[in-house]
Amino acid sequence: MNKKEFMDIMKNSLLESGISDMEDILNEYEEHFLFKMADGFSEEEVSLKLGDPKELAKQFVQEAPVIKVKKKNRFFTGLGLGFLDIFVGCIFLVLFIGVIALAAVAISSATAGVLLITKMNIASLLPVMPYKSAVMFSVGLIALAILVFITVVYGFLWFKQLLVSYSRFHKNCMAKASNKAVYPAKATFLQVSGKLKRTLRGTILVSLVIFLVAFIGGYAVSALEAKALEFWHVWEWFQ
Known part of the structure; x- marks a missing residue:
């Protein structure tokens, strides 16, 4: 997927989870895309390296069960x-x-x-x-x-x-x-x-x-x- 698709899925997943600092998280991933693309990687390559945006969003859910x-x-x-x-x-x-x-x-x-x-x-x-x-x-x-x-x-x-x-x-x-x-x-x-x-x-x-x-x-x-x-x-x- 390209950058827009990745960021849209990430944003929707964070919204559904009610993450309070959603904008800060999105800015971090936006910046990551920019510096990786400046280094010669395509949007698709960066997305693939990052992984599933839905799974990435889950780690920011405070109420998620914490593994001991x-x-x-x-x-x-x-x-x-x-x-x-x-x-x-x-x-x-x-x-x-x-x-x-x-x-x-x-x-x-x-x-x-x-x-x-x-x-x-x-x-x-x-x-x-x-x-x-x-x-x-x-x-x-x-x-x-x-x-x-x-x-x-x-x-x-x-x-x-x-x-x-x-x-x-x-x-x-x-x-x-x-x-x-x-x-x-x-x-x-x-x-x-x-x-x-x-x-x-x-x-x-x-x-x-x-x-x-x-x-x-x-x-x-x-x-x-x-x-x-x-x-x-x-x-x-x-x-």
Whole structure:
């Protein structure tokens, strides 16, 4: 069945059962269809993977008889998830540190660009060069900062999506062990709206072109000013 047929059957089944949070449940399945279809699956494939919508609706009936669950099952499920949490937590920590590091690179690059163009060489941290070269490299550094900043935005959004996805996985594992309602999985890949995606993509392209042109131009101007291809030696940058 397609998405509309699946959702209609699910909605009718939830209505017949008098589920109070029906809209929230339907939104969860609507979102699941969207992210699976964005991943290349057809509506029919998603419906088949989810199963019978009538049976799925039954698990949300609070008055439904609850099958007695052995405490041992819940204990071992919780124990296994606890060990998994430690491993996944380390991965999340590395990803978070990576995003913070990229943010620091973006800030540093933008700061260096501003200092170059304003002739502010605090504590002589920046190499000495003619102002023409400084302007070209400054534009390139600011463009690079924008590129890295967009990467940080993508990284943060993906990190947030992974947290939501893992939280749903964790909750569903415990729900299965307790014979409780299981919600559809959340997407693990980044989901960005079409308008925002186009804006970010356009900004990346423009920033990349400016970065390349500015640095190539900066190299050419510097080589002409120093009358040497390895102008950094002439200006004694590394001495």
